[in-house]
Amino acid sequence: MAIAEWRQQLKLGEVSARELTDHQLARIAVVDPTLHAFLDITAERARADADRIDEALAAGESLPPLAGVPLAIKDNLCTKGIRTTCSSRMLETFVPPYESTVTERLWQAGAVLLGKTNLDEFAMGSSTETSAFGATSNPWDVSRVPGGSSGGSAAAVAAGECMAALGSDTGGSIRQPASFCGVVGLKPTYGRVSRWGLVAFASSLDQVGPFTTNVADAAELLQVIAGSDPRDSTCLNVAVPDYCAALSQPMSGVRIGLIRECFDQNGLDAQVKRTVLEAAEKLQSLGAELVEVSCPRFSDGIATYYVIAPSEASANLARYDGVKYGYRAEGADALAAMTARSRAEGFGSEVQRRILIGTYALSAGYMDAYYKKAQQVRTLIRQDFDAAFQTVDVLLTPTSPTTAFQVGAHADDPLAMYLADLLTIPANLAGLPAISLPCGFDDDGLPIGVQLIANVLEESRLLQVAFHYEQAANVMANHPQGNFIP
């Protein structure tokens, strides 16, 4: 059910907010023991929030835009009084004394919190397998990963456990799981949405965004969470347009660029390639003009990212010292030893690996060779995009080179896992908004995602093109049942 449809049902008294919330909690009780999308389920609070919406409606009050909409929130967004773990032993018992800006805006808009979702530890990973509290399964085939790092949020939306969810995207952590789970995932422009209360991973790349079952819902959620915030100085002080109004703008004259380098990749699955190119043709039939463009430095995104992101992470994660909050190792008799042991025991291996890479890249004698070099290549990647947007409005690529892979497929090879982010990372490096939406299925019945990338602050354009494609292609209406969780 889409949010607009729900709003109508609520207003007409067909379904109460409490009934919808109870329905979602029942669905969670059925499927989550198998999926493990949630780390914590906030049933009591959800029912109380839903009851308040029903009371307000009965009292004749006008309802806020997301009244009664049941949501799941990635567990790296601080929720006041509700455990926020980042799927790490380090924060296993951390209960934030404050609320993140994005979630505060959602609750003010009437949304109902169902629970907090699983992620790769500190959002570092592409499969949700690095969670200290166990992996999440893909609802389309539980032997496969849901993608990551926001795998819990993606799986929860795909399996119908919630109406929508929030995730965060540093190198593809919203779009890649959206692609693997057959849902819509939007990463806004860097600075479009406040990061206050988002546990920091790589501060120049992190951005919060929605997971939804359809494009219009993504517009609805972005409308609520976007906009400046005095508590995040990198959050842009730019007016928020009416995203829902943008959806139905006509497609004629829209120029869509196919990035040549993305379709020439060796690791690109043939079915993914064919299906994504069919999506491009569908857009052409709707009035868009297709143009081939070149972004020569696109493929250098991964190498650039795996210097910049770990470098920023090593600085951000220095705060976990066993002193002020978080895990503290027992038995150390001096401060430095206590900190070093707390971090060795509290962080999992993916987090430690990235802290080591980042510390190395920033250490004396290596900083110019790694960090500065990566920042320079980052400039070249941005310039490629700038040049492309001289001639096109939106860029189109596959979201991921493959469909969802098997659990454990990359367990012994971190680098192979990193390569899964090939097509999503460049948008983070350039700060651009990008969306993934379903465009078909492979022979195993697994969803395939198409990625659209727009210029800075052009979310309206992105949503418009995605909406037209979604309405015309109607991909999810005819999805294969396959191994989908009942």
Added chain:
Amino acid sequence: MSKITAKDVRKVAQLARLDLPDDQIATYTEQLEKILAYVAQLEEIDTANVKPTTRAVEVVNVTRTDEVSATPVREELLDLAPQREGDFFRVPKILAE
């Protein structure tokens, strides 16, 4: 960019305040070697006279009035400490013997 050794990784682990056992240092050395070899492809790219990007979307300095305000959650913040003593965080001794 030269090859990373176990000695380098041990030094980096010390800088990063990670007390790691030898077998883990060995595993990380092997993995970091592969990752850094991949990253080394950046060396091939001509970046002479290219300005580094520190943030994707430029913002000018954001300023605000410097005003003192009370933190409403002082007690809650102190309570988060693994060991609290009054208004202080309690830690093991700072100077080693």
